[in-house]
Amino acid sequence: MAAKQNEKRKALIGKKLGMTQLWDESGVFVPVTVIDVGSNVVTQIKTATTDGYDSVQLAYGQIDPKKVTKAVKGHFEKAKVPPRRYLVEFQTKDVKEYKLGQELNIDQFDVGTIVDVSGTTKGKGFAGTMKRYNFAGVSSSHGAHRNHRKPGSIGACATPGRVFKGLRMSGRMGGLKKTIQNLVLFAKDNEKGYLLIKGAVPGGRGSIVVVKNAVKVA
Numbered sequence: 001m002a003a004k005q006n007e008k009r010k011a012l013i014g015k016k017l018g019m020t021q022l023w024d025e026s027g028v029f030v031p032v033t034v035i036d037v038g039s040n041v042v043t044q045i046k047t048a049t050t051d052g053y054d055s056v057q058l059a060y061g062q063i064d065p066k067k068v069t070k071a072v073k074g075h076f077e078k079a080k081v082p083p084r085r086y087l088v089e090f091q092t093k094d095v096k097e098y099k100l101g102q103e104l105n106i107d108q109f110d111v112g113t114i115v116d117v118s119g120t121t122k123g124k125g126f127a128g129t130m131k132r133y134n135f136a137g138v139s140s141s142h143g144a145h146r147n148h149r150k151p152g153s154i155g156a157c158a159t160p161g162r163v164f165k166g167l168r169m170s171g172r173m174g175g176l177k178k179t180i181q182n183l184v185l186f187a188k189d190n191e192k193g194y195l196l197i198k199g200a201v202p203g204g205r206g207s208i209v210v211v212k213n214a215v216k217v218a
Contacts, residue, residue: 009092013060059084119202119209123175178202
């Protein structure tokens with residue numbers, strides 16, 4: 001079931017700290033991912049009249065002002081905020097509810113909210129087809145020779161006489177943007193600015209993730 005078009009879109013940038021376990025009300029251990037949100041700041045607001053679409057740009061993470069270019073420094077000066085390390089833009093029709101320089105924190109989401117979390121998966125380097133795509137491989141019984149972990153045929157001989165694009169083969173694995181949908185915000189730590197989300201999210205410890213309210217509700 002898709003979310004309603006007039007539903008307010010919310011987003012926060014955070015850093016994945018790792019995973020832990022918590023007890024739920026039924027006494028069951030629940031695996032949760034800890035995300036350090038701290039504070040986000042609104043650095044740009046785009047509207048359909050000036051930019052062709054409505055969106056809000058958020059900034060997160062401290063950075064030495066000396067390491068920022070003049071162009072980027074001027075961008076932050078318009079919002080009257082110090083430079084931040086990460087910028088993320090998300091589309092919303094409620095741009096009027098945001099202001100330049102406005103700070104956002106974990107109060108954006110309530111416990112029990114269904115969220116989508118986007119991040120960059122761990123890079124695994126070069127991998128074969130079995131590891132990369134979970135291929136079953138060839139039989140290891142009699143007469144299989146040394147074909148146990150080979151990918152098999154990748155196309156015909158004469159017609160069409162080439163390998164089609166997109167064929168699942170060996171190559172670079174991981175390091176791609178991925179979104180996990182319909183996760184539950186299990187708990188919050190208001191003092192430290194942590195979101196504790198039930199389940200796993202993409203990326204390793206210290207990676208940047210974006211938490212949004214769910215587009216689809218299962």
